[in-house]
Amino acid sequence: MNQYLHDSSCSGQPLHGSYEILVGDQSLQFASKIVDDPVVTGSQILISAGASPASEFLVFQVFSDGALEVLRPEEAVDLRNVGVEKFIVFQSDRSFRIFLNERAIDWGATRISGATIKKLAGVQIDSFEVWFDAAGGHDRQIDDKELVDLTTPGAERFITRKISITIKVNSRRREVDHRILTYWDVVKLAYPDAVPSDQVIYSIDYGSGPHQNPNGSMVEGQTVIVKEGMKFYVTPTDKS
Template sequence: MRISETEGEALAMAKEKQFEIEWSDETFSFHKELIADGKIVGTQIAEIANAYPIEDFAILRHLKTGELESIRPTELVDLQDPGVERFFIVKGATNNRFTVEGRSMEWPQALLAAKHIKFLANAPEDQVLVLDTDAGDVEFDDNALVDLAPPAVERFKLRKLKKTVTVYYKETAFELERRKWSTEELLAAFSVPSGYKLDQISGDGEFNELKPGEQIRLREGMEFSSHPPVGQSS
């Protein structure tokens, strides 16, 4: 069968066409690759990152909806849809399942930064990650490490970041600007008696004295107290 010049050009163009993908490991530092074949299997994706042995790695496709789906080594992936395909190739034996605003996610490691969860969910910068629990909402700073390990399937929400936070000094609520505050600024805001030392109360009830000039970023629900200088009775 004779192929016309036009058909020959079309075939040549099809052979020359390449498909761009982005991939990263758990660091979220992306690399770009050009793939000659529009349809590849999970093993080929893993080979790009030298992920051996493949059974020690999870291959995750980051869908344009913001969801993550697991790709099996023999599963066929079509790269011909419009837009750049994004994949994660992460070492880890267990996929920890969670949801963000109903979007289904899974991650092969127990800890993942809140900012990376927001990235996966296509969340804008002015939103904060919130964990929905029976005891109430728990808000995460972007750099906080979130524990995704079972038994529970964690349910996250996204909430517009307020310009203020509510913190507590000796059980009295104060609404303060969301930013870094110095020890001296907090002493003044709480009207702490002159000469007294300011303490931040950790989640496990431990009192940590704030040093002069120390900077602390306020988060929702933080608790503070104070005590007189050593050797002085309250």
């Protein structure tokens, strides 16, 4: 089940004679709303979200398997089932179809960010990448903050891939699943049992990095962007 679709603390039961729903925006940020009726329509959900005039908005119901489906203004949802119903409200007059990991998803905004695509896929944002599956095999990575225009002809296709980068630490191959490593991430790749200490400090130098940080050194508290084939040299020094 997608991470952003499940909250085990929500029972779906009436709250003092009322019912809880979760209403989100196009960034998949959800807020709790309380409604009095056990059966609500698309129009009532728009009212609870403060979306007016209704003609300028779309409501999507979010199902437990991650599917999204347009909820028409007059269409009703029974809230008495187990679990809290979730909805997304878009300020839009039409939806756009994308394919994410070969699954069709209808989306209510003209643009979608890389981070939102990861949320729809239910993957960890820091450990996965989004790729635009272009015709002709020219795939392109989509950054978390990048907005993809969905108004171009045809359905856009995206795939998520787990990050796997091979680097060398003290001449040994290491696989990492994050593009940004902290000082202690690097130290522990060289010395797995290393911990902060008053007796030992670790010096880190690196090379063959990306254009943001092609080479340099690290001290505690710093981070570095990594790329395939990057080299790190970690040296312990006794303070005493």
